[in-house]
Amino acid sequence: MGKAEKPVEGDQGQPEDVSFSIITPVYNAGKLLNSMVESVLNQNYKRFELLLVDDGSTDGSAALCDKWEKEDGRIRVFYQKNQGPFTARERGIEESSGEYLLFADADDMLEEGALSTLAHAIFCGHKPDIFLYNGWIEKDGQREPLWPEEKEGWIDADTFREKILEGRRYNQIWLKAFRRKLLTGGKVNAKGRNVRSEEDLLMQLPWISATQTVYCLPDRLYRYRVHAGSLTQNLERNKLSDALYMHQTLYYYALYWKVREGRKKCNTRLLEDTITYAKEALSEKNRFALLHELAGQEEIREIFHEKWDDLTGKQRFFLNILLRMRIPEPYEVKNQISKMLRNRRSIMRSQDFVDGVALEWWDYRVNLGDLLSPVIVRWMKEKTDGRCMQETKEVSVMEQTASPAARKRLLALGSILGMEAYDATVWGSGVHTDRTVSGIFRNRNKAALTCLAVRGPVTEAVLQEAGYQTSGVYGDPAILLPWIYSKEEAKKDLKERTDDRIREIGTSREMIVLIRHYMAEADRLADDRIDCVNIQTSDYKDMIQRIVASGKVISSALHGIILAECYGIPAVFLRQGVEREEMKYLDWYRSTGRETFSIADSLEEALRIPPSPMPDEEKLEEMRKNLFQAFPDLWHR
Secondary structure, three states: OOOOOOOOOOOOOHHHHOEEEEEEEOOOOHHHHHHHHHHOOOOOOEEEEEEEEEEEEHHHHEEEHHHHHHHOOEEEEEEEEOOOOOHHHHHHHHHHHOOOEOOOOOOOOOOOOHHHHHHHHHOOOOOOEEEEEEEEEEEEEEEEEOOOOOOEEEEEHHHHHHHHHHHOOOOOHHHEEHHHHHHHHHOOOOHHHHOOOHHHHHHHHHHHHHHHOOEEEEEEEEEEEOOOOOHOOOOOOOOOHHHHHHHHHHHHHHHHHHOOHHHHHHHHHHHHHHHHHHHHHHHHHEEEEEHHHHHOOOHHHHHHOOOOHOOOOOHHHHHHHHHHOOOOHHHHHHHHHHHHHHHHOOOOEEEEOEEEEEEEEOOOOOOOHHHHHHHHHHHHHHOOOOOOHHHHHHHHHHHOOOOOOOOEEEEEEOOOOOOOOOOEEEEEEOOOHHHHHHHHHHHOOHHHOOEEEEHHHHHHHHHHHOOOOOOOOOHHHHHHHHHOHHHHHHHHHOOOOOOOHHHHHHOOOOOOEEEEEOOOOOOOOOOOEEEEOOOOOOOHHHHHHHHOOOOOOOOOOOHHHHHHHOOOOEEEEEEEOOOOOOHHHHHHHHOOOOOOOOOOOHHHHHHHHOOOOOHHHHHHHHHHHHHHHHOOOOOOO
């Protein structure tokens, strides 16, 4: 990471031309807030605004914010009920106007000349998406370097993303200045708002994903102050769940960024976080409770075993205690139940045979997404029966690599990869959660998968990292439904419905279809405009008619979103109840070329926010054609 030449981006103007917005969440900051505000107002570069977002303070901090706003016109104050720094920063972003945005915590400080240093770098022709700089750490009145000094220069964006996965040097939101265009992109998943120990990095991930240029300044422009009331000094027991959630989310992004050995880097990071936290940050009582909780999570145990050879002697000693610990009865019962569920063949079994070919799908709480699989496969077989399959490149690859068993077992629609270990042909399937990803790696020497098409780039990256070959064909088979049951047919059938409410409201385009995995009575009573649809149905035509009759779909079920968008109806992803399943949703959106999409934390928010951008219809049609051509001939062997 050395100094690199970069073309000047046109007329850079004068140093005073660039404007900055400093965003500060305020919650019970006390008198430390005064020194933070003063550190900003005393900057010798004057073109800035300071946005103070009071997050429901109860100690008089709100009054301090009011006082400062009256004294200096560059300070603006906003108020919200207590929701955490994540949403406070989001509010600040919405209200800001600067070309570059900085984030400063209420108990920290900007160093003297910080803004002029950034402005000078911009004036000299360095106008990256992200400025990365350094800082000091202050404790008990003593100030020490926060990180070792680095050289000034450009950092390759891919290298920067890889370093994000490897360690904490580049995590802090307050050691960066962000160009405004980055912060208008994707919204982080809803659960991130409840994560207190990792919210800095969670908030940045969509911005880091979109960045193209990063410039490193060696200057220490920020002072991080450690004191008794610091959030990081008041660690809670939910630190473990935060670390697990961060691990899962980072792995999603590692797949998307195509980081080499991304799984290994994420696992190493989780391992280091767990050891550090359990050894240093907890009392003896809480440490013991944490070890019990860890020992009850098989995914963590697997990671520890995978990384055993890379550990130091002390780390091995610590983890050996953890892995051999006697688990109290509640955890033992939970483990045994989970193990029984994983081993039951009836959970994911051959539910249907299409002329002798076993069609696999998820059989726990059957839903429409699974039952569409035999519908689509039967239609495809009828359309392709008798064609000369040897003419397609995909099938010739299959003939060379697939075992006889693979030619008689098909994984089509559904997030079923990694559920079981057997030879199979894959046509449109995807991964479900990090647990099914672990299954793929665990079973890669037991299962020969011939991958003719997968749901999207996330699934493709998992399979490739596990050593499987893929064809580059994307698409959930549900996108073929408009070929099977057209929108025109659905509208015609809609007019003939005896359900007057759906027919009449549908013509006005005011109805909203709510599709949940498991419908609650409260959903049905929420709003007269809402047509509540249970995903646990086998009548796909009824669901499509309801979707076509609506003006908007809200769905926590993946195939509710896919069906809506394939029939031209905008949709909002309702995350509620699917905290660990975001991988499959990312797969769908990215397979259709979309980086941003609408996520709602609740039904109320889903009713209020705009839907996701619609997928390009030409791209969808191309995906359908590629899926059609990749369909395997398992019946003429």
